Amino acid sequence: MPLVLPLLLAVVLFCIGVYGVLARRNVITMLMSFELMLNAVNLNLVAFDAWRVDEATGQTLAIFVITLAAAEIGLGLAIVLLLFRGHGHVDADAARDLLEHEEAS
Amino acid sequence: MTTALFSVAGAVAVVAAVVVVVSRRIVHAALWLVLALGAVAGCFGALHAEFVALVQILVYVGAIVVLVLFALMLTKAPTNPLPEITSGRAPFAAAVAAVLALILGAGVVLAFGNEKIKPVTDGSATAVGTQVFKNWVLPFEVLSVLLLAALIGAIALSQRTESAQRKKED
């Protein structure tokens, strides 16, 4: 199996995730896209592990990443809930509390 | 055999991922995410990383997507198609993603275009376990602390404070 096959798959998945993160308005969908990106990274890790035939280091790191993803999604969803409680929606486009307001000058 | 298996799983993963990011129904998107993640698990299996594939299904499909669905439920996500799922900069984001894909793809092809993955025997959990508890013990323990911190953080964030409640009543 050519190495580029999983690598290209990872690239495609990663870029789809990037598009989702940048374009989707719903914050939960953004988080889902994050998962896609993390999966692309995992795919890379596993593919290189298979290519180098070493002592499953890549797989171990993939497991770590999966764990981290679990932690991330937990925190992320908690923040989303907080956002929903405060604003009544989960629209990233409408949550502009960081906006620099025009000064009256 | 593995190549064919990988190709099929990969195609399914790409299609499912695309649907996840373009779907008008958010709940559907979450369900398509299950498919995409499952297909990626299949890819892991084709690469003889069975343990990772199983963990993928267990954690991602079993836990994370369920969590996402719970979040959708808690935020009263509508089940009908949304009129505006993307913001105005979607074309721009698509362009950025396409350029990124082009660059990364070109880089990958240029760097590893001729490399082959040799057929390997079945992967085993033994190797992973050995690695984790031999070489990666400290990161593993740190990771456990991190998980605990994330747990506490999530609880702290999602807890209704009294002042917030009072604000709501006013």
Add this chain to the structure above:
Amino acid sequence: MIATVWRVAGVGFSLLILLFAALLHGATPDQYAFLNSQVGDLTIGFAVRNDDLTVLLLVVVGVIATCVQVYSLGYLHQRAASYHALVTLFTAAMVTVVISDSLFFLLIGWEVMGACSYLLIGHYWERRDARSGAVKAFLMTRFADVGFLFGIFVLGLGAHTFRISELDPARISPGVLTTGTLLLLVGVVGKSAQVPLQTWLPDAMPGPSPVSALIHAATMVAAGVFLIARMYNVFSAAETTLTVLAIIACVTMLFAALCASAAVEVKRVLAWSTVSQLAIMFSALSLGTADGRHAALFHLVTHAAFKGLLFLCAGVLLHQVGSAALVVLRRYTRRGKLRKALQVTFLTMTVGLAALAGVPGFAGFFSKDTVIEAAWEKAHDGSGVGWVVLVSVCLTAALTAFYCLRLWLWTFFRTPALAGGIGAFEDGDAAADLDDPDSSKLRDAPWVMLAPLVLLAVAAIALGYADGVHLNWAIGLISTALVLLGALPAYSLWRRGADPRPILLEREFGVDPAYHGLVVVPVKWLAKLTVAGDRDVIGAYVRAVGRTGMLASQGLRRLQTGNVQTYLTAAVIGVVALAVLAGVIGS
């Protein structure tokens, strides 16, 4: 509380100077250098010395400073306490000048005096004329000090030493000697208010009278005379400088005496007379003989006594009457009110004016005769400078007698002429002389102010005999005749109730307007040009920078949308760009 501390410290310091002088008296001349530092092959540092001149000047400074400090207790008891501190600093600076043996140490005292004179002349800072007078004094002496500083450089580098006692005119090349002493002379002329830098001293009169006494008698202006006396071996070796000094002194003494004859304010008359008397000292110094130096120092000491006395008397007039202008004082002369109310002041001022005029028996008479004698001896040797000095001093003696008597008569006596000489001093309102001011509250000053007057009056008589009376009868007779020659016109004019003041003299020869046109106006134009350049050229850049910042920030603010995804997009674009860049560079 602080005021009391400063007052005690001021009086104590003055007494300390006297004690110091008493201890040094009779000690063998000595020098002591300290804090020396090597710069190249030159040694720059501090040094003090002790000789007869030091002791003499210390006594003069100590006595005058004590009188001024005590007098100020009564004169300025309601003003800020910084006054006494400044007077003390002023005195200390003069002491520094007197004891120093290093040109740079001397310069420090010299400059501190300049700063103190600025602060003290401007003591009544709420008055416009005091402020401008202070600024004028500061600027003119500072201008002269530039010359002084360069004189120090030239002399010090030429002689390879900055120690005054080691300056040997024989080892300095004549060109360097002349240049250095001429440059020093610029500083001396500025400090002692000689022509052409004389205008600051009369304009310094808005300062408190005790300060005027201190400046005129002991410290500031005397420093110039002291400096030339201290470096007399250097100056007397530079013929050109002495000639220049003689010309300056002769012009100044006549000029100032003429100005004094037309001034209508007691302190202004005294100020011009100081300029004139200092010029007499300089003329004696310019003779270049040991007799000349001795005469100059003798005159310096007697002048310190009677000029300090006169300024303190003028202070009493200001303090008790409220003004020292002749036009105001004359209203109090009816039936001798001023004379009777201020008896001690009248008597002591009479003594002071007699000493200034050179009336036989008073100190000024003896010291002036010494100057004339020294000039006569020099002239007798066939020196042109001697003749010029002799004639000028004689003319000045007559003029001095004229303005002293004029001042005395118009201040204390009512003219017997019709209606008290209406219009002699009033310009517009001729009848102003007729109204009788309320003089029932006119009292003589408190004893703290009168005690210094009495002390100085005694000194103004006794100092004439301190040097041992060796009178040249011919010269004594001539100078007495000159005094009479000057006094008679003054008396006859006063009898007739007239005070003719030629417009040229009243305007003080138009020097001030000329300086205004030549220096002040161009400088103001330059200042305006500088301001315009700063505002419209440099400021334009500054404002442009500010505006650019504002515009840029307004543009950048648009980027701050508050949308997380926008930020993320920018971040991803940045990462991509960096990756491309890395690839380009790597390949």
